[in-house]
Amino acid sequence: MSLTNTTTDWRAGIERRLTRTREFLDETDPEALTVVTVSMGSLLAAFLGFLLASPWAAVPFGAFLTATGYGWARHQALIARAVTLAMTTVTLVTLGLIVVFIFAESIPAFRYETASAFGISVPGLGMFAQPRWDAVSEPVRYSLLPMIHGTVMVTTIATLVAAPLGVAAALFIAEIAPPTVRELVKPGIEVLAGIPSIVYGFIGFTVINPWASGAFDLNGGSTYLFVGIVVGLMALPTVVSVAEDALTSVPDVMKHGSLALGATDWQSMTSITLPAAFSGVSAAVLLGVGRAIGETMAATVMLAGIPRISEPLVNVFYGYETLTSLIARGYGSANGVHESALFAAGVVLFVTVLCLSIGSQYIEARMRRRLGGAE
Template sequence: MSEVTKRNQLTRLRETFDDSATGGVVASVLAGVCLIGAFASFLLSTPYTVPFLLGFVVAAGYGWVAHQAEMARTLTFIATVSTVAILGLITVYVFVEAAPAFARMGVVEILTRTEQPLWATGRGIFSLVPLMWGTLVTTLIATVIAAPFGVAGALFISEIAPRSVREVIKPAVEVLAGIPSIVYGFIGFTVLNTWMTEKFVLPGQGSLFLAGVVIGFMALPTTVSTAEDAIAAVPESMKSGSLALGSTEWQTMKSVTLPTALSGVSAGVLLGVGRAIGETMAATVILGTVVELPDPLYDVFGNTITLTSAIAAQYGSAHGIHMNALFAAGVVLFVTVVGLSMIAQYVEARMQRKLGGQE
């Protein structure tokens, strides 16, 4: 093959590549413009939302067929940006809607008021103290159940149970994690609540203790599944090295496996805690709708409302400042979950430094 022929072939390949890249860029830009136009049209309530969406589908379809690599990069970028933008807009919306309640009551007052009345919709008085107390108590009770039992179950499935037993238990645990929360709440209210009322002669239906127990068992499968995945990811060489040095299996699990997998185990526990904090239907079914602090305060068999159950029970009839107060409860939940996420990241970073010998 002559030098001229080779040069001509390279030129044709370069031109083909340039045309493909140009076509991919045009399709990507057109898809992005159509998507932005659809979003703007939706916000402005104009009739052009559907045409913009059809344009996006056509541009993305053409780009996927003719310039798949370029369009794949564009679509993944759009998905990432859209996720961040939507979450950001939701966050801003929640804070904006909660602002009138904070402005009327005052941030300190709405978060610390303990004088009666605590929650009077007709007078525009809203204290989140009973809601936060109910959420705190139920979360602590749920964590006491989900954390130790979850870690123990994960250790058993990953390190102790025979393979045949593990193949049965692990799918069963994952199935339990998928049961709707309303089912747990209904069983707790109709079975456990009736039993506790009769045995302990409780003054009313439902209690913080019962709600915490039910939510703890709901969070247990999530904790077990996540913690088990973290423990199973520990390199086998580390376990074998510990056993070769004379350690027992229990010493290996306690001193090698758990510390190595602590970041994942902590994430599993925090996921369970997060589910306990954000649980709505089970708490709504079991607990009452009275916004009062238990008397005495440490009475776990008392009955009050949580942040999530208050939102679920009252949003249908709420309007005006009442609706803003429910959004304020949502802000408290949001800040709490963000705080838990930051703690989880700190624990993970600390364990990585410790296991890496940096401290």
């Protein structure tokens, strides 16, 4: 019953859309239609040509520019609509291209690291089932486990730094600070987001690493501990700004109601604002975790660059390698399966962070629904 219903709905939807398209075609000036078709067709041809790496892609691109220019002069409204639509698809196309190209480049490494489990050979299993990464001496193996361990260590420490500090700072900006102080603190934290990661890395390399080496009598100065703290500092602004958005989106009536009942500010925050904004705040922490996972330069510059798992597992006084620093350090000198293995590391990173991003978007959407569409 419901199945037939959905089918009819679906069919009706298509019919409605067809009718609308037909009406649109009938109403529009045929010349304008031609121009738009030529413009969009040549853009598509140029894109396909570029994909095939053909130097002839320049020809349809020129045709696109000409047709669009002509259309802009004669039929601006229609051509503007078509061009903006094309621009909108660019984000989708970019994401698609990233997926296709990174996955395609990583296939040889996944093939190379095929291992069998329960009698079935699974490509890529060898990257996660044994801990050896060595691209030079036999046996050449490309396990990502050491780098995943490093990324987990750095991200954990970074989250321990960024999450409590970030949420506290967001509470301060959204709830506690008087307006003049807020106008000072908010841009200040934005500026913190702007300090380039290589500058953090440079300070880490020239100041923190030598200091840590002496202060803890280490073998070399690279430690997951201080890389994690630095990366946490870099993820902090993301947490602050997203959590602050979530906190300010809680309707004022809720807070005022609580204050009118005689609750202190802190009671209102912990029993009204924070629970109401909880999903938004956790989305902020998730995004911060994503930033920390993807942070590259500070880790590359501060870590030792040896793909090895520290012993004992939780030893924060070693600093070997993370997924990001592996790519940044190895790319360029690598080729063949080695280069492909770097792409595999990129795939792991990309998929993890994309999942975090989609998860946090889902949480945020749920929160917006629960607060009744309040922005």
